[in-house]
Amino acid sequence: MDVAVQQPVLPADVTTTLLDSHTYANLDLLSSTYAWLRRNMPLGVAKSRNFDPFWVVTRHADILEVSKNNKVFHNGDRATILTDRYTDLLVRYLRDGSPHLARTLAHMDDPDHRKYRALTSNWFTASNLARREEAIREIARGFIDRMMARERECDFVTDVAVHYPLHVIMQILGVPIEDEPLMLRLTRQVFGNLDEDLNRSGETVVTAEQGLKGLQEAVDEFFRYFDVITQDRRIRPRDDLATVIAQGIVDDAPIGSFEAMSYYSLVSTAGHDTVSASTAGALLGLATHPAQFAKLREDSELITRLVEESIRWTSPVRHFMRTATEDYTLSGQDIRKGDWLMLCYLSGNQDEAIFEDPLAFRLDRATNKHVAFGFGGHMCLGQHLARMEMRVFFEELLPRISHLELAGEPQHSKAVFVGGLKSLPLRFTPV
Numbered sequence: 001m002d003v004a005v006q007q008p009v010l011p012a013d014v015t016t017t018l019l020d021s022h023t024y025a026n027l028d029l030l031s032s033t034y035a036w037l038r039r040n041m042p043l044g045v046a047k048s049r050n051f052d053p054f055w056v057v058t059r060h061a062d063i064l065e066v067s068k069n070n071k072v073f074h075n076g077d078r079a080t081i082l083t084d085r086y087t088d089l090l091v092r093y094l095r096d097g098s099p100h101l102a103r104t105l106a107h108m109d110d111p112d113h114r115k116y117r118a119l120t121s122n123w124f125t126a127s128n129l130a131r132r133e134e135a136i137r138e139i140a141r142g143f144i145d146r147m148m149a150r151e152r153e154c155d156f157v158t159d160v161a162v163h164y165p166l167h168v169i170m171q172i173l174g175v176p177i178e179d180e181p182l183m184l185r186l187t188r189q190v191f192g193n194l195d196e197d198l199n200r201s202g203e204t205v206v207t208a209e210q211g212l213k214g215l216q217e218a219v220d221e222f223f224r225y226f227d228v229i230t231q232d233r234r235i236r237p238r239d240d241l242a243t244v245i246a247q248g249i250v251d252d253a254p255i256g257s258f259e260a261m262s263y264y265s266l267v268s269t270a271g272h273d274t275v276s277a278s279t280a281g282a283l284l285g286l287a288t289h290p291a292q293f294a295k296l297r298e299d300s301e302l303i304t305r306l307v308e309e310s311i312r313w314t315s316p317v318r319h320f321m322r323t324a325t326e327d328y329t330l331s332g333q334d335i336r337k338g339d340w341l342m343l344c345y346l347s348g349n350q351d352e353a354i355f356e357d358p359l360a361f362r363l364d365r366a367t368n369k370h371v372a373f374g375f376g377g378h379m380c381l382g383q384h385l386a387r388m389e390m391r392v393f394f395e396e397l398l399p400r401i402s403h404l405e406l407a408g409e410p411q412h413s414k415a416v417f418v419g420g421l422k423s424l425p426l427r428f429t430p431v
């Protein structure tokens with residue numbers, strides 16, 4: 001991308017902050033950086049030695065406009081998550097010129113995107129998911145029982161939040177329970193690739209090669225695992241999502257095994273850490289806002305608001321990238337064909353133009369038009385499932401605790417893409 005001189009270029013220190021994975025573990029710093037950008041340079045270009053220049057899109061209205069316009073702003077043409085030049089070259093080398101390690105919905109554009117999304121979109125409708133609500137409630141109860149057995153203290157993330165959505169998504173996919181630890185490990189290695197507490201090597205990542213190696217090994221292990229599942233479901237169909245994917249037909253032919261495996265990997269990864277992070281975020285919000293917790297205990301109708309507010313407040317998907325397929329004027333700035341744009345969802349959800357008192361965790365927001373699920377053609381396929389999992393969880397949890405407080409310092413992961421709490425020590429009083 002050749003960025004013209006007149007384009008607004010972010011101050012070097014702001015770019016450095018945005019590119020540093022430590023920033024994402026420090027929400028005050030991340031939020032104040034976004035606030036500065038929204039106020040001073042809502043559409044600015046980040047330039048650095050190791051990354052191709054990219055537009056940083058921080059206002060709610062601009063994120064919506066780009067997300068809705070799937071013809072102009074593509075997912076597939078360049079990396080869909082922020083990737084440095086060197087890693088990009090390595091990925092293209094490994095994948096015969098493609099900028100993506102996998103070929104999921106998030107990497108496709110129309111017409112393929114529409115066709116592949118149609119394979120499972122009925123599965124993810126609220127009405128189809130309703131028949132799974134009781135099974136999900138059972139799973140939620142099991143984890144809440146485990147929490148209650150913890151003698152009034154737990155680390156909500158490691159004891160509950162990382163396991164509950166994983167178990168739900170694995171049951172929906174049809175992955176046997178004994179393989180869940182493997183799925184948990186691989187998901188955390190993919191999303192926590194830059195965090196030595198979560199990644200594959202357990203070491204601090206200092207080079208792009210090191211980061212990519214861990215990521216590629218995790219993706220390849222996912223693929224090997226799901227290849228076996230595909231073969232099985234093609235011969236022995238069951239009532240699970242794996243069967244829907246394995247038997248998927250696109251353009252009158254069975255979908256390729258790379259696409260099928262990409263599909264499973266997307267569902268199992270996208271459907272897990274995101275819900276963990278928002279559920280843990282809800283508990284953090286309630287533990288640190290006792291008045292909101294008290295209101296919620298009095299009025300269970302507020303659970304729907306709690307779910308929406310927690311998803312907004314945590315915005316676990318920090319960004320997605322888009323690539324302009326033609327010249328386009330966005331809020332007065334000239335975006336050129338080939339330009340790369342970073343949609344900062346957390347920033348959109350902290351935009352003062354849309355949300356009153358945006359950093360506050362509040363259950364009195366009558367409308368909550370957040371962009372945590374994205375928007376437009378790629379809007380989160382699993383949004384109804386995510387909402388149902390959280391609603392059911394809180395319907396079960398709230399009658400069982402009367403008091404909630406922090407029992408230690410919460411810690412966030414250093415994840416530039418999908419992140420959230422990695423530790424939330426809680427003290428609670430069972431009813």
Ligand code: HEM
Pocket residue numbers: 067105106107117169266267268270271272274275278311315316317320345371372373374375376377378379380381382383385386
């Ligand atoms: C609170 C939880 C969740 C959040 C915040 C979230 C957020 C997102 C975001 C921001 C996107 C990109 C949207 C865009 O590009 O416009 C996305 C896409 C996607 N999500 Fe979620 N997600 C969550 C839960 C889930 C769950 C439970 C699943 C279920 C399996 C899921 C599956 C997907 C899939 C398959 C896509 C790709 C859709 C496409 O490109 O067409 N997500 N999600």
